[in-house]
Amino acid sequence: MAFSLPDLPYAHDALASKGMSAETLEFHHDLHHNAYVTNGNAAIAGTEWEGKSLEEIIVGTYDASAVAQNGIFNNISQLWNHNQFWEMMGPGDNAMPGELETALVENFGSVDEFKSQFSAAGAGQFGSGWCWLVKNADGSLAVTKTENGVNPLCFGQTALLGCDVWEHSYYIDFRNKRPVYLSNFLDNLVNWENVASRM
Numbered sequence: 001m002a003f004s005l006p007d008l009p010y011a012h013d014a015l016a017s018k019g020m021s022a023e024t025l026e027f028h029h030d031l032h033h034n035a036y037v038t039n040g041n042a043a044i045a046g047t048e049w050e051g052k053s054l055e056e057i058i059v060g061t062y063d064a065s066a067v068a069q070n071g072i073f074n075n076i077s078q079l080w081n082h083n084q085f086w087e088m089m090g091p092g093d094n095a096m097p098g099e100l101e102t103a104l105v106e107n108f109g110s111v112d113e114f115k116s117q118f119s120a121a122g123a124g125q126f127g128s129g130w131c132w133l134v135k136n137a138d139g140s141l142a143v144t145k146t147e148n149g150v151n152p153l154c155f156g157q158t159a160l161l162g163c164d165v166w167e168h169s170y171y172i173d174f175r176n177k178r179p180v181y182l183s184n185f186l187d188n189l190v191n192w193e194n195v196a197s198r199m
Contacts (some may be wrong), residue, residue: 040075077149090191100196107141133161
């Protein structure tokens with residue numbers, strides 16, 4: 001069964017007052033994300049990966065030794081990444097649940113230190129990619145960054161929070177100011193209830 005583009009969990013203009021415009025979501029979700037769906041379905045058609053889950057395809061096609069990943073991985077991984085990304089944001093007041101705050105303090109020393117490390121990872125990712133808050137197999141939390149469409153599934157980690165630092169995610173609203181985009185993401189856009197639910 002072919003993969004499909006999921007609807008946004010909110011209206012296109014729901015995040016506008018928080019710094020992500022309807023125009024950004026129209027381009028990013030309706031065009032960019034949809035292209036990963038279309039190209040991913042075409043890439044797996046007739047292969048051993050047809051009928052597999054997104055997660056199975058990502059883990060099965062990731063090549064840690066490759067300088068550049070293959071077309072199946074790139075499209076399917078980006079399809080999955082964006083499925084998570086929309087859910088990780090929301091238009092509500094987005095207060096951080098106590099259990100998540102406690103975990104961040106235990107692992108990073110403070111919430112502010114976590115935010116500082118997360119923003120630095122995103123700003124320091126050369127070219128396109130993502131920055132992540134992940135849970136390792138031992139239960140510890142860490143901040144990571146990945147190039148292009150690579151994600152925590154490739155390393156046996158659980159993605160708790162991810163921020164897209166491809167230019168199409170922020171250029172309409174923030175132009176070349178990636179650090180400002182990252183700060184706004186953490187302060188205004190993250191759905192911390194969703195992040196906590198992934199722990």
